[in-house]
Amino acid sequence: xxxxxxxxxxxxxxxxxxxxxxxxxxxxxxxxxxxxxxxxxxxxxxxxxxxxxxxxxxxxxxxxxxxxxxxxxxxxxxxxxxxxxxxxxxxxxxxxxxxxxxxxxxxxxxxxxxxxxxxxxxxxxxxxx
Numbered sequence: 179x180x181x182x183x184x185x186x187x188x189x190x191x192x193x194x195x196x197x198x199x200x201x202x203x204x205x206x207x208x209x210x211x212x213x214x215x216x217x218x219x220x221x222x223x224x225x226x227x228x229x230x231x232x233x234x235x236x237x238x239x240x241x242x243x244x245x246x247x248x249x250x251x252x253x254x255x256x257x258x259x260x261x262x263x264x265x266x267x268x269x270x271x272x273x274x275x276x277x278x279x280x281x282x283x284x285x286x287x288x289x290x291x292x293x294x295x296x297x298x299x300x301x302x303x304x305x306x307x
Contacts, residue, residue: 195255196282199248199289206241206293210234210300218306227305234300241293245286252282 217230256279 193278195248195251196278196285199245199252199282199286202241202244202248203289203292203296206237207296210237210296213237214306227303230303230306231300234297234303238293238297238300241297242290245290245293249283249286249290252279252286255279256283 213233214230217233221229256276
């Protein structure tokens with residue numbers, strides 16, 4: 179009895195690319211709030227907290243750039259502009275890869291929104307008290 183051939187699945191890197199943006203968001207959250215707590219405990223900020231604002235701004239910018247890179251990779255994998263097909267219901271290699279790209283784009287957008295909201299206090303923070 180011959181075995182049925184397994185369908186070709188997307189590489190494991192596709193799954194890592196799918197969850198990279200939410201991981202970047204969560205790392206940004208921990209680095210921003212944890213770094214702010216350590217910063218406030220160890221450093222005298224003075225009246226304007228400019229150093230703390232700069233720290234939050236730089237960490238947020240780096241996270242947004244990393245998420246944008248992951249979103250771009252997912253966009254290329256989705257390949258929407260090739261055939262304008264955004265419904266992935268066939269069990270083919272192309273459909274699986276495009277689905278992972280589609281989900282990656284959506285997760286990148288949600289993660290970017292989350293990073294922006296986590297970084298917003300950096301605009302209005304006046305001190306650690």
